[in-house]
Amino acid sequence: MKEIARVRKLAKISIADVAHVGPGTAAGEWFRRYWLVVGTTKELRDIPLGLKVLGEDLVLFRDLNGQMGLIGLHCPHRGTSLEYGDIEERGIRCPYHAWLFDVAGNCLEQPGEPRDSQYYKKVKHLSYPVRELGGLIFAYMGPDQKNPPPLPRYSPLIENGGQKYIELTRYYDYNWFNFIENGVDPVHFSVLHRSDPSDGTWRSWFFNRHDIPHFDAVETAYGVKVISRKPGPTAETEYVDEKSVALPSIIQIGDLEFTHFHKPRSALAEGSHIEHIMFVTPNDDDHFMLFTADSYTGLESDFFPKLADTRPPPLKEEKKEYDHRKHMPFRGSVRHEDIVTQGTQGRIDERNERLAASDRGVILLRKRILNAMKAVQKGALPQGVLTKERAQKIVKIDSFTGIRAKGVF
Ligand code: FES
Numbered sequence: 001m002k003e004i005a006r007v008r009k010l011a012k013i014s015i016a017d018v019a020h021v022g023p024g025t026a027a028g029e030w031f032r033r034y035w036l037v038v039g040t041t042k043e044l045r046d047i048p049l050g051l052k053v054l055g056e057d058l059v060l061f062r063d064l065n066g067q068m069g070l071i072g073l074h075c076p077h078r079g080t081s082l083e084y085g086d087i088e089e090r091g092i093r094c095p096y097h098a099w100l101f102d103v104a105g106n107c108l109e110q111p112g113e114p115r116d117s118q119y120y121k122k123v124k125h126l127s128y129p130v131r132e133l134g135g136l137i138f139a140y141m142g143p144d145q146k147n148p149p150p151l152p153r154y155s156p157l158i159e160n161g162g163q164k165y166i167e168l169t170r171y172y173d174y175n176w177f178n179f180i181e182n183g184v185d186p187v188h189f190s191v192l193h194r195s196d197p198s199d200g201t202w203r204s205w206f207f208n209r210h211d212i213p214h215f216d217a218v219e220t221a222y223g224v225k226v227i228s229r230k231p232g233p234t235a236e237t238e239y240v241d242e243k244s245v246a247l248p249s250i251i252q253i254g255d256l257e258f259t260h261f262h263k264p265r266s267a268l269a270e271g272s273h274i275e276h277i278m279f280v281t282p283n284d285d286d287h288f289m290l291f292t293a294d295s296y297t298g299l300e301s302d303f304f305p306k307l308a309d310t311r312p313p314p315l316k317e318e319k320k321e322y323d324h325r326k327h328m329p330f331r332g333s334v335r336h337e338d339i340v341t342q343g344t345q346g347r348i349d350e351r352n353e354r355l356a357a358s359d360r361g362v363i364l365l366r367k368r369i370l371n372a373m374k375a376v377q378k379g380a381l382p383q384g385v386l387t388k389e390r391a392q393k394i395v396k397i398d399s400f401t402g403i404r405a406k407g408v409f
Pocket residue numbers: 075076077078079080094095096097098099
């Protein structure tokens with residue numbers, strides 16, 4: 001009987017399920033197999049940080065001994081938010097009746113109870129393991145808390161002698177999957193960002209709306225990448241731009257140093273020296289957080305402070321007095337352009353679509369994610385979760401931008 005119920009459940013799952021991430025949902029269970037970024041080292045200071053992850057209300061904090069904890073937001077006593085708690089050496093203390101919890105969710109003190117009470121020992125609060133890597137804080141919310149999979153050593157986060165930069169956390173109010181799909185949709189670079197050497201946000205000759213580059217969508221060990229190409233300076237070479245999505249919800253691009261080919265073509269000869277990695281963590285079905293880390297291994301000094309100055313100034317657009325559209329004006333900032341288009345799509349399980357040939361990257365990604373969700377339903381490890389044997393390997397995600405031999409995948 002149980003087997004029949006399980007098979008029926010497997011038959012029902014579709015890519016529309018990726019939109020729902022709460023406990024017990026197909027995508028929620030899938031996400032809970034991975035280490036997810038929940039904060040940055042530089043933003044976790046001396047106050048607790050309330051946050052929602054995969055539909056669960058949590059609080060992230062660092063005790064005065066330097067240990068980090070991610071525990072349930074609401075005090076198990078009578079529910080007060082621990083976001084207002086006091087940080088102490090041994091943990092976080094609820095402001096209401098001073099119950100004290102350590103980073104593992106153990107209750108250590110209940111000062112209002114009778115002196116000889118042992119009741120505190122019986123109270124165990126929700127907690128998840130957390131780890132820091134390269135300035136980001138990862139949490140594992142999966143089933144095997146005592147024995148989580150290895151935290152992947154993502155290459156941009158590993159010390160490599162290069163320059164590093166971590167952005168402040170960004171918060172968005174639409175479904176996480178809209179953002180991720182955008183990473184394997186290269187046509188939008190040429191159109192939405194109005195790329196044109198003399199006009200538009202990127203002003204790029206490569207991602208150019210009058211001559212959109214051909215792209216291939218390719219399966220990789222970590223997920224999917226899209227490779228856009230144009231004929232190179234010689235017959236044997238081509239200009240290439242790779243953008244990748246790694247499971248569960250990571251995008252990497254490499255072209256920041258060329259600001260999308262804004263530099264002279266000769267500058268591309270060596271290829272990119274940058275990895276710009278973005279980790280998406282759903283708060284719930286309609287909100288997500290974005291954590292961005294950069295690693296640069298080129299010769300330029302002070303690369304990141306200088307980068308901002310090399311970008312063309314944002315275009316200024318006037319808002320007409322009779323224009324009541326919420327996001328106007330929106331052109332001129334790549335990030336704003338993305339928010340407007342992704343944020344107005346609606347969730348994948350609610351919208352109607354007419355997919356086209358140019359959606360092949362999106363289609364391939366959906367297939368891979370659906371397979372990963374199905375693997376979890378069957379009790380298998382989904383793509384992107386490391387086995388112990390591969391724990392020390394550096395996880396490298398393709399994001400080459402530059403000139404290379406023709407036809408390389
Ligand atoms: S509600 Fe937290 S100690 Fe009472």
